[in-house]
Amino acid sequence: MELIKANEAVVKAAILAGCTQYYGYPITPASEVAMAAAKYLPKVGGTFLQAESEVAAINMVYGAAGAGARVMTASSGPGISLKQEGISYIAAAELPCVIIDVMRAGPGLGNIWPEQGDYMQVVHGGGHGNYKSLVFLPNCAQEMADLTILAFDLADKYRIPAYILTDAYIGQMMEPVQFPKQRAHPPRKPWALYADHDSKDHLVSSIHMSTEDLESHNVHLQNKYAELEANEVRYQDVEVDDAELVMIGYGFISRLLLSVVQDLRREGHKIGMLRPITAFPFPSVHIEELADKGKTFLMVELSNGQMLRDVQLAVGRKTPVHFYNRMGGMVPSVEELKTVALRYLKK
Numbered sequence: 001m002e003l004i005k006a007n008e009a010v011v012k013a014a015i016l017a018g019c020t021q022y023y024g025y026p027i028t029p030a031s032e033v034a035m036a037a038a039k040y041l042p043k044v045g046g047t048f049l050q051a052e053s054e055v056a057a058i059n060m061v062y063g064a065a066g067a068g069a070r071v072m073t074a075s076s077g078p079g080i081s082l083k084q085e086g087i088s089y090i091a092a093a094e095l096p097c098v099i100i101d102v103m104r105a106g107p108g109l110g111n112i113w114p115e116q117g118d119y120m121q122v123v124h125g126g127g128h129g130n131y132k133s134l135v136f137l138p139n140c141a142q143e144m145a146d147l148t149i150l151a152f153d154l155a156d157k158y159r160i161p162a163y164i165l166t167d168a169y170i171g172q173m174m175e176p177v178q179f180p181k182q183r184a185h186p187p188r189k190p191w192a193l194y195a196d197h198d199s200k201d202h203l204v205s206s207i208h209m210s211t212e213d214l215e216s217h218n219v220h221l222q223n224k225y226a227e228l229e230a231n232e233v234r235y236q237d238v239e240v241d242d243a244e245l246v247m248i249g250y251g252f253i254s255r256l257l258l259s260v261v262q263d264l265r266r267e268g269h270k271i272g273m274l275r276p277i278t279a280f281p282f283p284s285v286h287i288e289e290l291a292d293k294g295k296t297f298l299m300v301e302l303s304n305g306q307m308l309r310d311v312q313l314a315v316g317r318k319t320p321v322h323f324y325n326r327m328g329g330m331v332p333s334v335e336e337l338k339t340v341a342l343r344y345l346k347k
Helices: 006-016 031-044 054-066 077-092 119-123 141-158 168-172 211-231 252-266 284-292 308-315 334-345
Strands: 002-005 021-024 047-050 071-075 097-103 134-136 161-167 174-177 235-238 245-248 271-276 278-280 296-301 321-325
Touching: 002 006, 006 031, 006 071, 006 097, 006 141, 006 168, 006 174, 021 031, 021 054, 031 047, 031 071, 031 168, 054 071, 054 077, 054 097, 071 077, 077 097, 077 119, 077 161, 077 211, 097 141, 097 168, 119 161, 119 278, 134 141, 141 161, 141 168, 141 174, 141 211, 161 168, 235 252, 245 252, 245 334, 252 271, 252 296, 252 334, 271 284, 284 296, 284 308, 296 308, 296 334, 308 321, 321 334
Parallel strands: 021 047, 021 071, 071 097, 097 161, 134 161, 245 271, 245 296, 296 321
Antiparallel strands: 002 174, 134 278, 235 271
């Protein structure tokens, strides 16, 4: 067990997962990820390189992934925006990598406080084309480590870019983390272009000049995303079985919602919480099942309602979906959220 900042924990976890390469450009509140990568990767024979820009960094990630390495990068909102073209290329070429997004407030330069305004560009593909990325939503330092390891494994399994989508509070928080023991080295990838004779004929590319060929490739990608939706949805339920009101939130907000549930349960209120752990694939089926049971929902977000749209699509018109948010780096208190929850419990 180690007391460690979450932004540093992801790097230690990545190394345990077999990551050997980091390419990035620093930005608050994600800079500690780069600092930890610069500190630890050379000690295990890996490579850290601070690129001249976010655009350069994501294209270096493309190259390392194509050469079979487990590779990662990290940034925050403005930097993630600059990486989007490269991420689309990575998704099209079916290259596995891990991207850490420690969200800050926006739009524009905004400020360095926590927000959840990157959800749309990360979950629904901020780059061009019909692609998706695997997206994990940790709410503590332990999950930052655990989900990073899982992200590398599933990125390789499905040949897809994987995000750790977190926020400034979680990334900057110091908490105890239990790291696993060193794992076996990831196996050789049969499709990668290594610097050897056996792989010299491998082609890693996102170009499909034939319209028929590109459509076929798009269909293949959509089938892969459907497989993810069938097999890799993750979420946490808290006291939802008899709940009349189910609050939905992720990241730091979910920790506040847990306190709200515990406090109001002690007062006799039937309230629960659903925490999505994957944003793609999204727990739409589970939310629809809860809606079929007549649950009312309260979505709480540090954005203008970016996850709210996914919840509304899952619920349809079956039951009310209420919404409460803060923006600009403002974070609600537990007492504030209790007042909001009681407003809808009494209806």
